[in-house]
Amino acid sequence: MKLRFRLDGWRFGGTLLLLIGVIGLGVSLYRWAELRRADQEIVVYEERSPESGFVPLTLMNVQEGAPTLAIATPEVGESTPAMTVPGANQSAPTFEPTPTPLPAIPKRLIIAKIDLDAPITPVKARKVKVGEAIFGQWLAPDEFAVGWPTETAMLGQVGNTVLIGHHNVHGKVFERLHELEAGDLIVVEGGSRRFSYQVVNVMILPERDADLQTRLENARWIQPSQDERLTLVTCWPANSNTHRLIIVARPIGQSPMPDAEPQ
Incomplete structure (x- = not known):
């Protein structure tokens, strides 16, 4: 037992x-x-990384917001046509309501001035540790394609639609982006529509060798915005990646693509 x-x-x-x-x-x-x-x-993160095509650092979970665009508006003067004020004998015009198109995922970028016609592919961010802080950093596609960070706005949506690309490697999709000037036309296709934008800001900002605060200030241009805008980002100059080339454009209209079915 x-x-x-x-x-x-x-x-x-x-x-x-x-x-x-x-x-x-x-x-x-x-x-x-x-x-x-x-x-x-x-x-x-390595401060002197030989790789190019990185988007500026962004602080994780902190959205300060993109800088406000200064859009020139005509001043009211003697040459400004007078506004018509409806009187008692005037009938109010009637308008047929039109459905608001849904936001669209960007699929194709066309910039005629620099002979650019490229597909757009969604891209993700990687996390980067600098000191004790964690940042996000978008990576451009390693091919002839433009990257769309999926956390940025879609086309036709209030917010900042960001597109990124390499300038001297992997197809050099943004090789000639530095030739754009204020007033130039950019077209992005998505959702059976063409979205037209006009360039308003062209900036070359020190990035690779700049201090952290400067780089975070640069990154504000890819943060969410209170207006609808398009932001293109690549490196500069042609034989290096010491700076960031950032181009901001405002929407000027959209139209159905040829043979597109009504939405």
Whole structure:
């Protein structure tokens, strides 16, 4: 009887030890997987990275907002036509309501001035650790294609639609982007529509060797905005990536693409 009791106790103890070992192994594997995931998500940023096409750093979960665009408006003067004020004998005009088109995912970028016609592909951000802070950094496609950061606005939506691309590697999709000037036309296709934009800002900003605060100030141009706008980003100059070329355009209209079905 005592021998049987001892055998049962040994079996119980062995099972318990085995169970503890399995639990310990599971915890270790879980921690290893978490560390692996963290290593994949956080990349230690190198200030003098030889790679190009990076979008400026953006602070994770903090949206200060893009700078306000200064759009010139005509001043009211003697040459300004007088406004017609409806009188008692004037009938108010009637308008047929038209449905508001849904926002569209950008699919194609056309800039006739620089002979650019390129597909647009969605891109994701990587996490970058600088000091103790974690930042986001969008990566341009490693092919002849323009990248659309999926967290930025869609076409026809209030907000900042950001497009990024390489300028001297991987197809050089934005090789001639620096030739654009204020007033130039940019067309983006998406959702069976063509969205037209007019360039209003062309900026070349120090980036790679600049201090962190300057780089974060640069990054404001790719943050969400209170207006509808299009922002194109690449590196500069042609043989390096020390600066960022940032072009901002405002919407001037949209139209159905030829043979497109009504939405």
